[in-house]
Amino acid sequence: MPERAVSSRGQSSVPRWLSKYGLGAWYLIGIVLVISGIVFVTAKIELVFIAVFLALVATSVLWPIVSWLALFMPRPLATALSLFGAFGVFGGLMFYVGYSVSGEWNDLATKFSDGVDTIIDFLERGPLPWHLTRQEITDGVKDLVDKGTTYVQENAGDLASQVLSNAGTVAIIFTILALSLFIAVFFLTTGDKMWLWFLNLLPARNRENTHRAAAAGWLTFSGYARGTMIVAVSDGIFAFILLWILDIPLAAPLAVLVIIGAFIPLVGAPAAMVIAMVVALAAGGVGKAAIVGIGIALIGQFEGHVLQPLVMGKQVSLHPVVVAVGVTAGTFAVGLFGAIIAIPIISVVWAVYRTLSNPDPPMSRLPHVDEDELIAE
Template sequence: MARQRVRIMERMGRAERTAGGEHRPGGTGGFSPLLWVAAAYAWRLIVVGAAVYVIFVALGRFHLVTLALFLALVVTALLEPLTDLLDRWMPRSAAVTAGLLLGIVLVLGVLSLVGATVAGEWQGLSRELEGGVTRIERWLERGPVHLRHGTLSQLQSWLSRFIATHRSSLFNTAVSGLGRLVDVLTVGALALFCSVFFLHSGGRMWRWFGGQLPEHRRGPARIGGRAAWTTFTGYTRGIVVVAATNALLVGVALFILGIPLVVPLAVLEFFAAFIPLVGSPVALAVAAVVALAAKGPLAAVVVVLLIVVIGQFEGHVLHPLVMSRAVRLHPVVVALSVICGAVTAGVLGAVVAVPLVSVVWSVYGVLRTTDLTVPTP
């Protein structure tokens, strides 16, 4: 830092002497050297901030394409080990096809299991929820809250009147949701299409991209790209292991407690775990509401305690054991990343924020500690 400041002041002094101006002490034109250094860094930060803003605007403009590419990278990171294993006994094209088919069958099987479970338990769950609402109302009236009698009934009638009054707007929202469904199908098709090429010839595509760069930029690009992919694959596979473990623990606990909809709630916990620090408690809060309606306050309290236990287990055991090599970020950085991502792009931003920050930090770390003047193999 000090040497860089000295170089900046020397360049300023030479510029003043070249221009024939009066040379003041320090070569800073009468201003404080600290002010010159701050100004030199300020305009650079402004340029970097403007570039980041333009990138985010472009990504937001083409958010469907960005989402499809992100999903394709996730699929590639998850299926690459299986594809490489199958590649030993069959051609690469057949290995990619088999890996993708197995992944699609697994996802459709889980969704079918969830649908069958909800359909099979729906009637019994409706009766339990009706009785649970009555129990909750009695508990709120007689418990420490002392809710006025008939408040929940009035709330239910108000909700019915609201739905009847705003039926047209709700219908328009549902119709717009069909447009969202088309977007989801488009993103899924594009992600699957890109996944095929990433799994089949992703290495050749990256080498081609590196070949388009100037000679002195190819080494840093190769090193940074390797670090970025290692971090991304480590994070993706690690978060899947963490999410599956959380879902298994939640499913077993809810089954022991006799809570209905065990499989859908466990699947909800699996997908919610992809949002660090926030997703898992939200999913378990939904399970607590179902437990409160179906089994009463005691079961809901047990589920709330389960939130604390699983949170501690995830933070102190799973993440350090599974993801310590891929993600070396302080929990405060993770929390701020999730919040900033959610504010910027909603749920998708919360999911993408941590892997994005992890990749950027790993690339910065490897480029900072690598001597780029030595040719890389």
């Protein structure tokens, strides 16, 4: 007979296995409810969450610089210098991109026109089993333009309301950036005191474990943020060198696009590569487009096998399946921002779990299972 739990009166109650797994099921339900509540509340204050997340990213990147400067000056002054330096670097980068676009736009337009003529000639006289004449292509483009014009005329009111809505979105973006900057200033200047104040609100028996778990999560998050920044900038530099050697127009803006794409796991870098290949195709033909594609693919391999393990180490290493599922789930849940924040959040949760858990020793190999015995049972 199965072993049963014994009540205080000595009478048998439910089986022990049912009590054990039933209690575990209630624990699991409680965890799911807590996570669902967090997701629900976060969705209600999504903009505030984005601002706090951006503030944490800025804090993780600038914290080492502020701590070093604080050795020679007051910490508030070190924070101000670090923020002004970051704004200067970002502003200088944007100015250089704008200057490059304005200086190379006419040349790119000419080369793009030549590239379009080359593509049309290929469609007319190329080895394809079917051909399109220049008149057919012109008629097709004209038809698309006419349809677009008709759509704009018929939906002018809706389009105007969307423009006004986008203007409100711009105001919201500036509000989020201002809030994140405000929070980052306090994190950088008095972050350790703020955390100490929070720990003192907890019972004394829980403070050490809470601090250990939070330290592990922060180490993972800051390592991911700084590592991603270093890897993204390195990818951009390599891409700029490649495009500059091939004399591809708009090398600087395309390199910045590669930097931005590096922050979006799995899909960001390929999207930037496709755009760079299109510009190379328009400016230099199929040969240069192929070289750009191969070169950026090699940069991606160098990033994945050398830069990321070297910069981030094992503290944020996740299985590719986890990365793919996390990015997909984040994209469906929140959109593009969800794809960006999914991996750091998963990494932090995993780091906290590893710190608080006490797992049994791992197995070196899978145990042997006799299939005949399983069938007989």
